[in-house]
Amino acid sequence: MSGSNGASRVERWFASRGWSVHPFQRETWALHAAGRAALVNAPTGSGKTLAAWLGPVIEALDEPGPVAAPTGPRVLWITPLRALAADLRGHLQSAADALGLAWRVELRTGDTASSVRARQRAKPPHALVTTPESLSVLLSYAESGPWLAAVRTVVVDEWHELLGSKRGVQLELALARLRALSPGLRTLGLSATIANLAEAARVLAGPAGDPAIVRAPDPRDTRIDSIRPSTIERFPWAGHLGLRLLAPVLESLEAAATTLLFTNTRSQAETWYRAIVDARPEWLDRVAIHHGSIARDVRARIEDGLRAGALKCVVCTSSLDLGVDFATVEQVLQVGSPKGIARLLQRAGRSQHRPGAASRVLCVPTHALELAEVAAARRAALDGRVEARRPLVRCLDVLAQHLVTLAAGPGFAADALLREVRGTHAYATLSDEEWAWTLDFVTRGGQALSAYPQYRRVALVDGLYRVPEPRLARLHRTQIGTITSDGTLELRWVGGGSLGTIEEAFVARQKPGDAFVFAGRVVQLVRVRGMVGYVRLATKRSRATPRWSGGRMPLSTELADALLDVLASRPASSTDPASAPDAAVVDAEPELRLLRPLFDLQARWSRLPSHRELLAERLRTRHGHHLFVYPFAGRAVHEGLATLVAHRLSRERPATFTLSFNDYGFELLSPEPIGIDAQGLARALAPDGLVDALVAAVNVSEVARRQFRDIARIAGLVLQGLPGRAKTTRQLQASSGLVYDVLVRYDPDNRLVAQATREVLEGQLEAARLRECLENLAGRPVALVEPPRLTPLAFPLWAEALQSQVVSTEDWETRVLRMVETLERAAGDA
Amino acid sequence: MPERTAQVLELELGGERVLLHPERALICAAHRALVVADLHFGKDDAFRRSGLAWPAGAAAADLERLAALLREYALERLVVLGDFFHAAPDPADDFFAAFRAFRAAHPRLAIEVVAGNHDRHGGLGWLAEAVTWHADGLALGAFELRHEPGRGLLGYVLAGHLHPVAVLAAGGDRARLPVFWVRADHAVLPSFGSLTGGHPVRPARGDRLYACTRSRVLAVPVR
Structure with missing residues (x-):
């Protein structure tokens, strides 16, 4: 193909810029010409954008005659980041211009004006840069079918960012739709290095894909x-x-x-x-x-x-x-x-x-x-160890949203769509029951035996599932997407101009006149009106900083493993001459030399964690009775372990625990003494009956109720706050916790409730890895130490307690009474 | 509703004895009246009409809670302090079927409803034969019954509108509870409707908060 007109033009252009074509770029162009799906694994700045873009460009340059007006975009370029789309569009356009290809590259995101979108419908661009959400919105228009049938190549940028999230699942469904509209569609993915590249490629390419993986050498150190x-x-x-x-x-x-x-x-x-x-x-x-x-x-x-x-x-x-x-x-x-x-x-x-x-x-x-x-x-x-991104499967909330999206557009026939949906990795194992339930959910509400009164979101019209009311189709389009960002207010200057967004819960705690730091400036709240908080520059100083949710990312399990390796590889004490570290290791890892005194203190007051045993510490402070356990398995696993142990202990004797967890271990804090010995703790950590025990524990701690926030928003049970449209939907606002309670009470078989539990088990608590961890711990004796005070390992957990949650089998009212008593004592002391 | 014995809290407000009930209701025995606020009937109906798949059943359950209170205290009047409806209702709403059954079971009950801001979205024209609507409020003994809280002209004000809740936090534990917010010249009732949310209150010095647990009403210390 290097003999083709287009390819030689590209070579000349590269040469004129003083660049040379990388072998991985040439390989990607060849794969595209051969119609193969490919995933290009390349670091930022390596020329991966041109590797993907020039395949379709060369193809177009090789076509005889002048460039025809397209019936729809030939290339769809999907990027997860709306903010980068404009830069990217400019980059693609200038490459096409430089090569003498008379293509228009346009942009379509949530920010694109409706006049531009209308023009794009009438006069389609040759290539369109868009986001997964905007692609789904396109699918929700009846007339988009023929338009999207023109797409010959779809490029998914930063696929590793999408994989493993519901945005990735949403994109899988949209790609399946595109493949049905445009048989022969070619898929090109771009990804940074992850551990499961082959899986990532298969998920992207779909069942018939047979994707190739193209690796750009990383020349950097x-x-x-x-x-x-x-x-x-x-x-x-x-x-x-x-x-x-x-x-x-x-x-x-x-x-x-x-x-x-x-x-x-x-x-x-x-x-x-x-x-x-x-x-x-x-x-x-x-x-x-x-x-x-x-x-x-x-x-x-x-x-x-x-x-x-x-x-x-x-x-x-x-x-x-x-x-x-x-x-x-x-x-x-x-x-x-x-x-x-x-x-x-x-x-x-x-x-x-x-x-x-x-x-x-x-x-x-x-x-x-x-x-x-x-x-x-x-x-x-x-060692070249990096994390994997595991794709999600069988998310009924995303499927429900997709069904409404298609029903708002051209409509769908159930059997054909089921085949299409099962063609994705995410829904390959979707059961007939799950499919039937999801279809029921969007048509009748979801109850097995009777329909929800007056609920008519999707209906069967002349053999096709459609959204019968245009009002509901319009409302649905505003809700397409899987990113939850509810509870935010816009922050504006009193004199006009936006600063950004802030959590409603934070603003709710501020009184007018209170000062806090935002976007680097100390501002003072003046008033809150509707969904807008008005501020002015503060005259006083403040260190109060808003907290945004979603900031607490867990240590990856790979890094947690490596961390225990590091700790386990260190000798127990620097005072032990036999374990003096070898000088080369110390120079390569200066951090560890510095940590010596900390390790010594930990060893003196308690013990150092190791692969050979499970370290636990128990002590009492003025805050109550603490039990600290250090499995070093990463925050997500520790959340599950903490919940499990708290539940098992509180089953033996009614008790209330405040749980804290970090990447190193977890803490149970109780107002009553925690009567447990090493054997008891080992029993509480036994892997038998894990899932049942977790489900019981999860119900108690209401994790599923919190998890329901995303599901309720994606499945369309609550409306995402719409800035500027707050008024029209104000009477439709409700919290996801409330809808969860309502479903549990009035429609307990609702599968979204079950999905919430499953997501907590598999995603948040990582049940599979949790089981692995418990089985691993079962072979290790428990060392339960009673240190004189908070040890270096305990202190971060103790400091974490502000963010903690409570697990209890005690009667709820007993807890409330105790709180009232505590508050009364505190009030009396003051 | 599971059977249980609820512990009410007796209180003097504006010179009258009242009972605060953990079902988030106030009982004024002298006037044989049950006073509740913010029912928000038809909320789930409105949601379903807008394509949000909320199951039905909350209206019937809330009406049964009212029936149980009326029965237990042998009351003859039901006073709603506004926001009877959540949004403009539709004749096909599930709520109406449940309400007709409630009305048939309580033919002599006087139902007096103060119009709330939500009722002004189109609920006011409904149920004229079954309910007495009061545009601004009404007097009941020493009380002025209104929707929005504030100083009254006719007496000590009982109001709703705010859906007050208090967040208790102590000993690492937390609970969010609906409260009666009792102030010098008015009291705000917690919202009764089971589909209503809550808003944390900011009590001032001298205010009192009474929190509803499942079976009792507790005085909560105000800092």
Whole structure:
């Protein structure tokens, strides 16, 4: 094919720019020409966009005659990030222009004006850049069928970001629809490195896909380093070491022209931004803060500033993980736990723009054990161990939404659609009962025997399932998507202009006049009207920082494993001369040398965790009776273990526990003594009857009720808040907890309730990995120690207690009475 | 409704003795009246008409809760402090079937409803034969009964509208409970309807909060 007209034009263009064609690009173009599906595994900045884009471009260049007006886009380019779509469109358009291909590349996202969308219907572009959600919205229009039938190639960018989420499932369904509309459709995926690339490729390509995997060699070397305090003092083990490293962080900022400083949460980003500009007021105009709650136009200005090299430092969250490169970025800092190996490498890759230079990430731990995590991440990265992204299956909420989407559009016939749906990886194992129930859910409400009165969302009309009321079709289009963001208010200046969005729950706790930090500024709440909070610049200082939900990402199990390896590989005590570390190891892992005193203290007051036994600690403080257990299995598993143990203990004797968990272990806190010995704890951790025990425990702790938020929103049981449209839907607002209670009471067989339980078991509690962990623990004796005070391992869990949840088999009223008594005592003391 | 013995709390408000009931109702025995606020009938009906698949059954269950209270205390008047309806109802709503059965079982019951803001969405024209609507409020003994809380002209105000809840947090445990919010010149009742949400209150010094658990009403200390 290099002999083709298009291919030689591409070669000439590359040569004119001083580039050379990478073998992986040529391979991708050949696969596209041969009609094969492919997943391209390539890092950012490697030329993967052109690898995907030029296949269809070469094909078009090779066609004889002038470019015809298309009946619909020939290429559909799907990106998970709406914010990047505009840049991407420009990039694709200029490549086509440079090659002399008279194609129009257009954009269609939630921000696209309705006039533009109408024009696109009448005069389709040759290629369309869009998001999974906007693609589903397209499917909800009756006239989109012939339009989408023109698509010959679909490119899915950043597939690893979508895989493993309900957005990925939604896209699988949309791709199945596209393949039905356009037989012979070719699929090209782009993905960063994940452990299960082959699975990712199969999920994307669909059942008939036979996808090829194209790997771009990663020429970069990644170095993982840390900024370390000079000494580890006694108790910065939890939470607050971070800002103590401000001085060395400022030094690193000074040394580099432009730095991206990543944090794990938006609150942390706000805190660091304030600290930096307070310490270096002369940088005020050159330091910016970028996170997902900041108004989109402000973020775009910051991105422009990065491109222009006008910024010294951008404090950011995962909002800058993905997307186009900022060639000016010289250095990447990661504040707090890296959380995952792939994620850390991806962030490190944002700094790789000097040719030949290694990409380097400098980790800034916020508590002492994160130093060990840095060493663990480095070891895992050197071994090439990264995380997998497991695709979700059988999400009835996403299927229900898809059915309504199609019914709002051209309508569907049940049998044909079932075949199409079962052709996706997500629904290959969908049972007849699950299908029938989902169809019932959208047509009759879901009760097995009788229909919900006056419910007519979807109806069978002349053999096709349709949405009979245009009003309901319009409402549905506003609700398409799987991202839940309810409970947010827009924040605006009193004088006009948007700052971004903020959690309603945070605003509800503020009185007018209260000050808090937002987007790096101290603002003062003036009033709340409807879905808008009005603020002005505060005259007083405040350190109150809003908390946004979703910020608490678990340590990946791969990194947790590596962490226990690191801890287990360290000798028990530095005072033991026989275990003096070998000098080379110490130099490669300076974090561990620094952690020595902490390990010694842990060993003196309690014991060090190891592979040989399970460490548990029990002690009493003025807060109550604590039981700490350290399996080192990652936060998600610990949540399950904590719930399980609390439930099993409270079954023996009615009790109430407050649970806390982190990536290292979990804590049970009780107002009453926890009477348990090592054997009792081993029994409570027995793997027998795991699922039953978990289901019982889960019901008690109402995790499923909380999990229902996403399901209720995706399946259309509650409406997502619509900024600017709040008035028309105000009477349709309800909490997902309420609808959960209503379903449990009046339609207990509703399968969405069952799905919530399943999601908690498989997703949140990771039942499979939990079982593995319990089986592993069953072979290890329990060492139950009674330390004199909170140990280095216990302290972070104790500090976590503010975020904890309660499991109880005690009568609810007993708990309420005790709380009232406690509050009365507190009031009496005051 | 499972049978249970509810413990009521007796209180003097505006010079009258009243009972606070954990079912989120106030009983004014001197006037043989049951006073409740914010029923929001037809909420699930409105949801279903808009394509949200909420099962039916809440209206019948709430009417049965009212019937049980009327029966237990041998009451003759039902006063609703506004937001009887959630949205403009539809004649085919499941609520009407349940309400007709309730009315037939209580032919002599006086049902007095103060119009709430939600009722003004189109509910006011309904049930004229079964219910006495009061546009602004009404007097009952020492009380002025209204929808929105505030200082009254006719007496101590009993109102609704706010759906007050209190969040208790102590000893690591938390609970969110509907409350009667008792202030110097008015009291706000918790919302009665089982499909209603709640809004945390900000009590001022001197206010009292009485929280409803499943079977009793507890005085909650106000900081």
